[in-house]
Amino acid sequence: MRRGKLRIYLGSAPGVGKTYAMLSEAHRRIERGTDCVVGFLEHHNRPRTEVMLHGLEMTPRREIAYRDSTFTEMDVDALLARRPAVALVDELAHTNVPGSRNAKRWQDVEELLQAGIDVVTTVNIQHLESLGDVVESITGVRQRETVPDEVVRRADQIELVDMSPQALRRRMAHGNIYKPDRVDAALSNYFRPGNLTALRELALLWVADRVDEYLQEYRGEHNIRSTWQARERIVVGLTGGPEGRTLIRRAARLAEKGAGGEVLAVYIAASDGLSSASPKELAAQRTLVEDLGGTFHHVIGDDVPHALLEFARGVNATQIVLGVSRRRPWQYVFGPGVSATVAVESGPDLDVHMVTHDAAARGRSLPVARGARLGRSRLIWGWLTGVVGPALLTLLLHEVVPELGLANDMLLFLTFTVAAALLGGLLPALASAAFGSLLLNYFFTPPLYQLTISDPRNIVAISIFVGVAVSVASVVDLAARRTHQAARLRAESEILSFLAGSILRGEDSLDALLERLRETFAMRSVALLERADELAPWTTAATIGTDPVSRPEDADVDMPIGENMALALSGRVLPAEDRRVLGAFAAQAAVVLDRQRLVDEAGRARELAEGNRIRTALLAAVSHDLRTPLAGIKASVTSLRSDDVEWSEEDRAELLGGIEEGADRLAALIGNLLDMSRLNTGSVVPLIRETDLDEVVPMALGGVPDDSVELDIPETLPMVAVDRGLLERVVANVVENAVKYSPHGRPVHVAASSLLDRVELRVVDRGPGVPDEAKDRIFEPFQRHGDAPRGAGVGLGLAVARGFTEAIGGTLTAEDTPGGGLTMVLTLPTAGDTPPAAPELPASVVT
Numbered sequence: 001m002r003r004g005k006l007r008i009y010l011g012s013a014p015g016v017g018k019t020y021a022m023l024s025e026a027h028r029r030i031e032r033g034t035d036c037v038v039g040f041l042e043h044h045n046r047p048r049t050e051v052m053l054h055g056l057e058m059t060p061r062r063e064i065a066y067r068d069s070t071f072t073e074m075d076v077d078a079l080l081a082r083r084p085a086v087a088l089v090d091e092l093a094h095t096n097v098p099g100s101r102n103a104k105r106w107q108d109v110e111e112l113l114q115a116g117i118d119v120v121t122t123v124n125i126q127h128l129e130s131l132g133d134v135v136e137s138i139t140g141v142r143q144r145e146t147v148p149d150e151v152v153r154r155a156d157q158i159e160l161v162d163m164s165p166q167a168l169r170r171r172m173a174h175g176n177i178y179k180p181d182r183v184d185a186a187l188s189n190y191f192r193p194g195n196l197t198a199l200r201e202l203a204l205l206w207v208a209d210r211v212d213e214y215l216q217e218y219r220g221e222h223n224i225r226s227t228w229q230a231r232e233r234i235v236v237g238l239t240g241g242p243e244g245r246t247l248i249r250r251a252a253r254l255a256e257k258g259a260g261g262e263v264l265a266v267y268i269a270a271s272d273g274l275s276s277a278s279p280k281e282l283a284a285q286r287t288l289v290e291d292l293g294g295t296f297h298h299v300i301g302d303d304v305p306h307a308l309l310e311f312a313r314g315v316n317a318t319q320i321v322l323g324v325s326r327r328r329p330w331q332y333v334f335g336p337g338v339s340a341t342v343a344v345e346s347g348p349d350l351d352v353h354m355v356t357h358d359a360a361a362r363g364r365s366l367p368v369a370r371g372a373r374l375g376r377s378r379l380i381w382g383w384l385t386g387v388v389g390p391a392l393l394t395l396l397l398h399e400v401v402p403e404l405g406l407a408n409d410m411l412l413f414l415t416f417t418v419a420a421a422l423l424g425g426l427l428p429a430l431a432s433a434a435f436g437s438l439l440l441n442y443f444f445t446p447p448l449y450q451l452t453i454s455d456p457r458n459i460v461a462i463s464i465f466v467g468v469a470v471s472v473a474s475v476v477d478l479a480a481r482r483t484h485q486a487a488r489l490r491a492e493s494e495i496l497s498f499l500a501g502s503i504l505r506g507e508d509s510l511d512a513l514l515e516r517l518r519e520t521f522a523m524r525s526v527a528l529l530e531r532a533d534e535l536a537p538w539t540t541a542a543t544i545g546t547d548p549v550s551r552p553e554d555a556d557v558d559m560p561i562g563e564n565m566a567l568a569l570s571g572r573v574l575p576a577e578d579r580r581v582l583g584a585f586a587a588q589a590a591v592v593l594d595r596q597r598l599v600d601e602a603g604r605a606r607e608l609a610e611g612n613r614i615r616t617a618l619l620a621a622v623s624h625d626l627r628t629p630l631a632g633i634k635a636s637v638t639s640l641r642s643d644d645v646e647w648s649e650e651d652r653a654e655l656l657g658g659i660e661e662g663a664d665r666l667a668a669l670i671g672n673l674l675d676m677s678r679l680n681t682g683s684v685v686p687l688i689r690e691t692d693l694d695e696v697v698p699m700a701l702g703g704v705p706d707d708s709v710e711l712d713i714p715e716t717l718p719m720v721a722v723d724r725g726l727l728e729r730v731v732a733n734v735v736e737n738a739v740k741y742s743p744h745g746r747p748v749h750v751a752a753s754s755l756l757d758r759v760e761l762r763v764v765d766r767g768p769g770v771p772d773e774a775k776d777r778i779f780e781p782f783q784r785h786g787d788a789p790r791g792a793g794v795g796l797g798l799a800v801a802r803g804f805t806e807a808i809g810g811t812l813t814a815e816d817t818p819g820g821g822l823t824m825v826l827t828l829p830t831a832g833d834t835p836p837a838a839p840e841l842p843a844s845v846v847t
Helices: 018-031 047-052 076-082 105-114 129-139 149-153 165-173 180-188 193-221 244-257 279-291 304-314 329-334 338-345 370-374 376-399 406-424 426-444 456-505 510-521 576-625 627-641 649-681 724-741 797-807
Strands: 006-011 036-040 062-066 069-073 086-089 118-124 157-161 233-238 262-269 295-300 319-323 351-355 525-530 539-545 557-560 565-570 689-691 709-712 720-722 748-755 758-764 811-816 822-829
Touching (some): 006 193, 018 047, 018 086, 018 118, 018 157, 086 105, 105 118, 157 193, 165 193, 233 244, 233 304, 244 262, 244 279, 244 319, 244 351, 262 279, 279 295, 295 304, 319 338, 338 351, 376 406, 376 426, 406 426, 426 456, 557 576, 724 748, 724 758, 724 822, 797 811
Parallel strands (some): 006 118, 006 157, 319 351
Antiparallel strands (some): 062 069, 525 565
């Protein structure tokens, strides 16, 4: 059975006309005799959409009961049984009601397609899964209903339904999208002109990328190698030389001449990592091309012209911009050069622009010798083995074993050739083969001591020796180089794996990363430098090692990280092949530095937010909770001073009692405020001493009624190591809070017990209790749980209590009381055999 075809009407926002366009398509197909059925459609009471439903067959919906309500969804079974040629299914990203056949509507559509039914559907750009974060950043609304991008990309046809933001807002204002009572809110929020413009651009770009995919697929299926000039794509070939910026600017001017022009800068690097390009210059050129709206690409290829042309044809480029060769005239003996080769092989579909520049014909560096990677000592030993070895062997064979035979002599000379290849590479091996053949001819081939050969068989033997020696030397050198490359790649992969793992683990130690970098490359020092702009001086962000440099120019190796950051390494000069790993370290160092700064800024922001919250709460406390007792005191004093009223002794006593009560409340509030301030500034230094709990707790109950607390403090409890004054304040605050919320006639129970090296004091009340999610929040400053009246305090008692508890080395937590209520658990350390020494006190201390 053939798979059905999927057609999607893609819109940039609700109301652009997707559903209307889908229904119009259905009417056109019905006029052509196609069997079309509406599987599911929501017209949202839009009159024009309702009119378009006339004359279309609609499949009855399936009713689903969920949470005491009934919902309707598309009946997939009914559609499969009906088997129309085309099914219209609105809102592809819709989430079905639990209990439906599938969780998402696009899964319903997939079943219809598998059954051979063509489907026409609709979806908005904001519902694509990959664009969720982008849409949220634009509109501030997170889309809960999404559809995987791959589902939309697999569609046989995608048609963009577009409308300008102004036209869409007019349609909204006329009531053609939402009801009149929702229009004003929609226009001022989601349907703002900026939001609609950004969503429109997002939809256009997404569809343009899909068009490019279709074009590439078609050209690949039909094996079309020529370029189709649908729009100007200009490839700039970079070498890392100084002419790169000129080429990029020239390509940008060419792109501006045609609408929709695109610039792609490409640097072709050799697969062995050897390059004479300047990493700093390449970084600057990358920044330049990105600033001009282009893209930078790094491609690996040993055949530069072929790789450049393959890249250009792969991106469907129309033009290639290259610089005139920097070679001097005599250097053309090595070949025609990249520019000339690309111009010859580009064909008629690619225009090649040769741009002159200041560095033209001024020379360029020769390729780096492969042997340079082996090191000086190995090269010396290779040449000694290849030249001195055959000479010593000749002396040995001529004086000691002269009758060994020509064949055996050749094998011995071949041994030195192979050894020279292993040690010094190809050139010492070739020299060994040539020198050995001369020695064999002169000393061991008749006529002796002449560079002539009389026997033709010896000529063949010598020729075979030379050929075998050269072949073996080439193979051995190639194997050695491949082994060297494999070892380097393994080391690089381990280092890159370490960097990737550190990223995934969220490690943010810049010093550790720089130390790893210094150890990896055996450097003396590593410095991460940065500057505000190109004219500002360099500053040091982080350093590791001895004698770090303060400028990239003073370093043995510098790796730029963008325009205003660089890694500077001192100790030795690194080969070009090490710069790939160094670049990875540099990028990771920049990420770690940014992460550290973001964490620091977030911490400072939290501190500022907390300080601002405390200041705000403090102002609220001062404005209400402190003024209330002041107002009572003021009223009582004014009444007592009044000469118009004769107060009885009872009235005077009551007024004086009110003054005393207000003063006590003020003293308690101010005390808590001062204590909270000292906790925040870290000026609380406890005086730890051995203390009996049964001596402290009764003294802390002076602020509560006598019959409101039941005490159970055994005399056998071990002594605790605490600050007596701070502990008294903790117990007082906790007990007063418990009494405040305990019902009348239900006293608060205070009991203590010992457990190993700790003593627990439990304050149990039978009040309303606290939910689990609020048990930690009640210890925050200026927090009052539930419907506590404003006069009950500013919400600092428990915050101060926990702060003092932690200062003396204890813990204060909240638990549920069995049967209802709240239990405060104060855990304190017991005293050891030796009392702790008294700390040195600052000028101001709370005890």
